[in-house]
Amino acid sequence: MTAKVIDLATARVRDLNAALHADKAHRHWKVLNPAGLHSIAAGVDAPVTVEVDGHVGYYCAGMNQHASITVNGNAGVGLAENMMSGRVHVKGDASQAAGATAQGGTLVIDGNASARCGISMKGVDILVKGNVGHMSAFMAQAGSLVVLGDAGEALGDSIYEARLFVRGTVASLGADCIEKEMGEAHKAQLFARLKAAGLDGTVDVSDFRRYGSARTLYHFHVDNVGAY
Amino acid sequence: MCGIVGLFIKDPALEPRLGELLARMLGVMSDRGPDSAGFAVYGGGRPGFVKLSLRAAAGVDPDRLEAGLRGIAGAEVAIALRDTHLIVEVPVAAEAAVRAALAADHPEITVVGSGARMEIYKEVGLPAAVADRFGLAAMTGSHGIGHTRMATESAVTTNGAHPFSTGRDQCLVHNGSLSNHNALRRELARGGVQFETENDSEVAAGYLTSRLAKGEALGDALKAALGDLDGFFTFVVGTENGFGVLRDPIACKPAVMAETEAYVAFGSEFRALAGLPGIETARVFEPEPATVYFWERAA
Numbered sequence A: 001m002t003a004k005v006i007d008l009a010t011a012r013v014r015d016l017n018a019a020l021h022a023d024k025a026h027r028h029w030k031v032l033n034p035a036g037l038h039s040i041a042a043g044v045d046a047p048v049t050v051e052v053d054g055h056v057g058y059y060c061a062g063m064n065q066h067a068s069i070t071v072n073g074n075a076g077v078g079l080a081e082n083m084m085s086g087r088v089h090v091k092g093d094a095s096q097a098a099g100a101t102a103q104g105g106t107l108v109i110d111g112n113a114s115a116r117c118g119i120s121m122k123g124v125d126i127l128v129k130g131n132v133g134h135m136s137a138f139m140a141q142a143g144s145l146v147v148l149g150d151a152g153e154a155l156g157d158s159i160y161e162a163r164l165f166v167r168g169t170v171a172s173l174g175a176d177c178i179e180k181e182m183g184e185a186h187k188a189q190l191f192a193r194l195k196a197a198g199l200d201g202t203v204d205v206s207d208f209r210r211y212g213s214a215r216t217l218y219h220f221h222v223d224n225v226g227a228y
Numbered sequence B: 001m002c003g004i005v006g007l008f009i010k011d012p013a014l015e016p017r018l019g020e021l022l023a024r025m026l027g028v029m030s031d032r033g034p035d036s037a038g039f040a041v042y043g044g045g046r047p048g049f050v051k052l053s054l055r056a057a058a059g060v061d062p063d064r065l066e067a068g069l070r071g072i073a074g075a076e077v078a079i080a081l082r083d084t085h086l087i088v089e090v091p092v093a094a095e096a097a098v099r100a101a102l103a104a105d106h107p108e109i110t111v112v113g114s115g116a117r118m119e120i121y122k123e124v125g126l127p128a129a130v131a132d133r134f135g136l137a138a139m140t141g142s143h144g145i146g147h148t149r150m151a152t153e154s155a156v157t158t159n160g161a162h163p164f165s166t167g168r169d170q171c172l173v174h175n176g177s178l179s180n181h182n183a184l185r186r187e188l189a190r191g192g193v194q195f196e197t198e199n200d201s202e203v204a205a206g207y208l209t210s211r212l213a214k215g216e217a218l219g220d221a222l223k224a225a226l227g228d229l230d231g232f233f234t235f236v237v238g239t240e241n242g243f244g245v246l247r248d249p250i251a252c253k254p255a256v257m258a259e260t261e262a263y264v265a266f267g268s269e270f271r272a273l274a275g276l277p278g279i280e281t282a283r284v285f286e287p288e289p290a291t292v293y294f295w296e297r298a299a
Helices: A013-022 A184-196 A222-227 B012-032 B062-073 B092-105 B127-134 B181-190 B200-213 B218-228
Strands: A004-007 A028-032 A049-053 A068-071 A087-090 A106-109 A122-128 A142-147 A163-166 A177-180 A209-213 B003-009 B036-042 B049-056 B078-082 B085-091 B109-115 B118-124 B143-149 B164-167 B170-178 B231-238 B242-247 B256-259 B263-267 B283-285 B293-296
Touching: A004 A013, A122 A184, A142 A184, A163 A184, B003 B012, B003 B170, B003 B231, B003 B242, B012 B036, B012 B127, B012 B143, B012 B263, B036 B127, B049 B092, B049 B118, B062 B078, B062 B085, B062 B092, B085 B092, B092 B109, B109 B118, B109 B164, B118 B127, B118 B170, B143 B170, B143 B231, B164 B200, B170 B200, B181 B200, B200 B218, B200 B231, B218 B231, B218 B242, B218 B293
Parallel strands: A004 A028, A028 A049, A049 A068, A068 A087, A087 A106, A106 A122, A122 A142, A142 A163
Antiparallel strands: A163 A209, A177 A209, B003 B143, B003 B263, B036 B118, B036 B143, B049 B085, B049 B109, B078 B085, B164 B170, B170 B231, B231 B242, B242 B293, B256 B263, B256 B283
């Protein structure tokens, strides 16, 4: 089936997003001239494929359910924020808070993600081929963050239960985030994540280190007051 | 919120388009800051002369002002009127006398900046309208910075509009808020920096001016700012030949840059850069927190 093309040089983002909701006849969409506009393909709730040719602004693919959204460029703040399911793939860099609060689905970023990647993530699987900025996976609750490059300061600050895998260096760990043993189950989980991103066979799981919660901040304890 | 933009041209062939490109960038950033706007442009200059950017209340007669200033600074005084602003070009040796005469005889006139090449314009109103009033699109030059303001902690007045200039050919636009500006303002004022407003961003400009006055390079002054300025900031600064970018270590305020063979551009959001020539193949990147970015052209 041929793709339905929406050119944002002439159409409004609102029209694009409304069409993605209302038009059940098309399963493949192409978006031209995004020019950094905000909220492109936000709130999609259908098993469609959306391909965006260029750089997008804030909140692209936010709240995504079921859709597979590819950005052939960079993404601004809040990429795939609160995604529920589906897949979002950015071929360039992502700005701050990529995958924030996302509850499911897969987010793949080919370039770097900046600060607070995966902040408060609640089940999403995020894979960043480059580096992530400071305070990534801050208060992360579930899901996985795989970083092939380096992580900035305070990785996993106040983390609850998400699994973090970093191949490069970690500038520092945040409060209650510790390095953990990499068992066979973890290697298998990491391999599955790499495979989902098409990286199986090219990246070795044993190059990664695993980080997660020490679980000392689950309940308030006055001895930990300095760490909150 | 506020929006900031900057464009530093590396290829002189693009200089005629500086104003046009900057005007477009400002217009796109309107919804980050619809209260006021301002910009600084580094255009041509005459050796031995300094340009004073003046903001005048309505009703100032430029011919009478020119005649008065000629009496002080000689026949070579040139005045260009653009809406509420006047650019007065005087011999460097006469600058102090002209400033004194303006202060004494023209309380309705504010000096918003001075420099060999820098001109500053700022007003209350929608950014596109402000750019139009001053004819930004027709201006040429090597670099420029601009600001669209969403007033948060102080009133919507022209005094609160950016850029702020506290030193010759130096200016700064700021997105964010500083928390230690009062203490720092007192300290800088004791050291001789003059402030015109209560605005926190003017303190940042004054801080850089005081470091540069000690002979520090802009890159070093920006680095020192990371230790001495407390709060949230993304700064874009201009000097006679330079263009710098700095974000605080938390990097709360957004920033994106694009670099090609022809230019370096800054925007609060990529939307501001989307209309630049060759943007499709530019290196687009987010400046790292607590990292100094600085470009300079030979004088």
